[in-house]
Every structure is written in C-alpha cells, then in structure tokens.
Amino acid sequence: MRIGIDLGGTKIEGILMDREGNVTQVIRRAAPRDHYEKTLQAIEALVRELDLLAGDKHPIGIGTPGTWVPGRSAMKNCNSTWLNGRPLLDDLIRLLNRSIRIANDADCFALSEAVAGAGRLCPCVFGIILGTGVGGGWVLNGRILAGPNGLSGEWGHTPLPYFRSDGHSNGAEADLPDRECYCGRVNCVETFLSGSGLSLTHRLLSGENREADKVADSEFGERTYNLYTSMLARALAQIVNIVDPDIIVCGGGVSNSKHLYRDLPGKVAKYTFSSEGATQIVPAEHGDASGARGAAWLNPA
Structure with missing residues (x-):
C-alpha cells in the first residue's frame, strides 16, 4: 500500500493505492492559500486520516505545484508562491516521520498516464x-x-x-x-x-x-x-x-x-x-x- 498526495492551488487530494495500482480510498480537502504553515498542517491532517483508513503507516509520494531543489532543501517555481523557498520536504518528513518522495505535479500526472493510463x-x-x-x-x-x-x-x-x-x-x-x-x-x-x-x-x-x-x-x-x-x-x-x-x-x-x-x-x-x-x-x-x-x-x- 502507498499514499499519493496531489497538492493543488485550491484542493489537496490524498489516495491509498494497493500493490496492483487500485485506488482504495480518496480524500479531498480545500487547500489553504497564502499560508505555508497551514499548508503543512493540512497535508499532515490528510495523511493522518489515510493512516487511520489503512490501519498502518505507508510511504508517501507528493505532487507539488513546483520543483524541489535538493541542494538548497527548498521549493522553487511554484505558482502557489507561498511555497517558494520553503523546506517543504524536510518539514513533512519531520512531521510525518517516514519515507516521502516529492515531484512536480505535472510529472506525477505524466507518470500516472504513462504507467496505467492513456499512454500505458x-x-x-x-x-x-x-x-x-x-x-x-x-x-x-x-x-x-x-x-x-x-x-x-x-x-x-x-x-x-x-x-x-x-x-x-x-x-x-x-x-x-x-x-x-x-x-x-x-x-x-x-x-x-x-x-x-x-x-x-x-x-x-x-x-x-x-x-x-x-x-x-x-x-x-x-x-x-x-x-x-x-x-x-x-x-x-x-x-x-x-x-x-x-x-x-x-x-x-x-x-x-x-x-x-x-x-x-x-x-x-x-x-x-x-x-x-x-x-x-x-x-x-x-x-x-x-x-x-x-x-x-x-x-x-
């Protein structure tokens, strides 16, 4: 089982996906705007809900409206501009205490469609x-x-x-x-x-x-x-x-x-x-x- 999070400008969507790629749970919440700390809190709360539904903690992948820069431990190029320059990945690993991978939301979209969608x-x-x-x-x-x-x-x-x-x-x-x-x-x-x-x-x-x-x-x-x-x-x-x-x-x-x-x-x-x-x-x-x-x-x- 694994968790997928899509961090959008207006909503945050979280899913549980099983080993075969079937989505077993979906949760959507409004995304806070113009506030980094509230964005962290919203993601943390969503993951906690998914943990309860799954009955255990699982690895997390997050699609973001920008790019993570490992050398600077910061986000860049986000159209949700309040994320730019922030250590989003580091903060979420600290809050959730598990493996988290992060990628641009368009990359995640392309990966989904390439692996098990229109481009399979x-x-x-x-x-x-x-x-x-x-x-x-x-x-x-x-x-x-x-x-x-x-x-x-x-x-x-x-x-x-x-x-x-x-x-x-x-x-x-x-x-x-x-x-x-x-x-x-x-x-x-x-x-x-x-x-x-x-x-x-x-x-x-x-x-x-x-x-x-x-x-x-x-x-x-x-x-x-x-x-x-x-x-x-x-x-x-x-x-x-x-x-x-x-x-x-x-x-x-x-x-x-x-x-x-x-x-x-x-x-x-x-x-x-x-x-x-x-x-x-x-x-x-x-x-x-x-x-x-x-x-x-x-x-x-």
Whole structure:
C-alpha cells in the first residue's frame, strides 16, 4: 500500500493505492492559500486520516505545484508562491516521520498516464496540464525525466511561438497586448493557454467576461477556440520537434473541451518540422485523479 498526495492551488487530494495500482480510498480537502504553515498542517491532517483508513503507516509520494531543489532543501517555481523557498520536504518528513518522495505535479500526472493510463502502451509520454497553470512532464520507459535542474517539461514558461506573427490565425491575435507572467517574464505559454489565459483572450476578442469552461457556450466561442487551438498547436509543435513523443496526454480543466481534439492534430502538423503526424494527442484516462495517482507511483508498492 502507498499514499499519493496531489497538492493543488485550491484542493489537496490524498489516495491509498494497493500493490496492483487500485485506488482504495480518496480524500479531498480545500487547500489553504497564502499560508505555508497551514499548508503543512493540512497535508499532515490528510495523511493522518489515510493512516487511520489503512490501519498502518505507508510511504508517501507528493505532487507539488513546483520543483524541489535538493541542494538548497527548498521549493522553487511554484505558482502557489507561498511555497517558494520553503523546506517543504524536510518539514513533512519531520512531521510525518517516514519515507516521502516529492515531484512536480505535472510529472506525477505524466507518470500516472504513462504507467496505467492513456499512454500505458507508449515508451515516450509527454503529459501536459492546461488548468490554473500550464505544466508538462516527460516520462520515458516508465521513469520521470526531471533533468539536473528539475525543469524538464516546463513548456509553460517558454515564450509563445509566433505571437502576433502566425500566418494561420487570420490576424485574430494581431491586436492582443503582451501578457506579464508571475514568473517575471512576458508572453509565457501559460499566460495564453491556462484557463485564465483562455478567458482573457475571449474577453479581448468578444468583450464578454466568461470563465474558461463557459467560453464554448458563447456565440463568439468558435472564434476564441480557433485562436486558442492555434496557439496551443504552436506550443505543442515545439515539444514534438524537440522530444518527438509517442503520445501527448492532456489534463486540466481546459483539456476537457471537445474543440481541442477535433482541430488540434492537424494544426500541430502545420508547425512541426516535416512531421508524419504520428504523435497521438489524447485526453487523460484518469482526469484530475492522475495527479494523486502519479504521486503514489513515486514509491514502490
């Protein structure tokens, strides 16, 4: 048995997973915001609940909205900014007194889908999250490739390719302003492809204020999604050109739109270097549950 924790910006999900990969218990709690100590307390309380349900203590894997830096014993690159610079792993080991492994939440998502999800038959899996933020994870032969800086897959903080110069967007983005990212850079992929990025694009094109999951219902939604999928295709084409994965698995709230899978493969092919179109682009098999599932897979059964 093992425990998987998905530490999100709005919720914390914890699961118990057995040796065969079956999830036997799921607990969800609201995640504290802007407060590190309360975040620690919430994770500790959730693990204690799972311990009681399991009848014993088990190893823990945690997916976080950032990267753990072992040499500094600190978190970095968290969009939950109150975690940055904090010794999250050390503090949790002290509080819970057991083996804990930690990884980026997008890496956990990709691992879940590679081991026992949509990419289970594929040696090279790239997982993307299109939600509150934009993240990515790269799994090769069932192992996360994090890189020496822990940055592998961080495509959300690369510049959006061909911004305002895309010949396939019919000029729709020509008048869009630059977008500042919380990371300090301008026009990161995340500022356009996250849920809030989609909502902002829709407002600038149509004058309507809509949450990302309501954009498709608008009479102007088709125009917004045409531009959004063009932007997404440009960003994904960079992944195909560099990694050439067998499959790209999509998660996060925005990935639930049927518009993506109807239009995206053909658009990606326009931006890749002589692609044969062999890379599959599919929704996640386990949806939002993949974060906690992948965290559990960080530990052996």
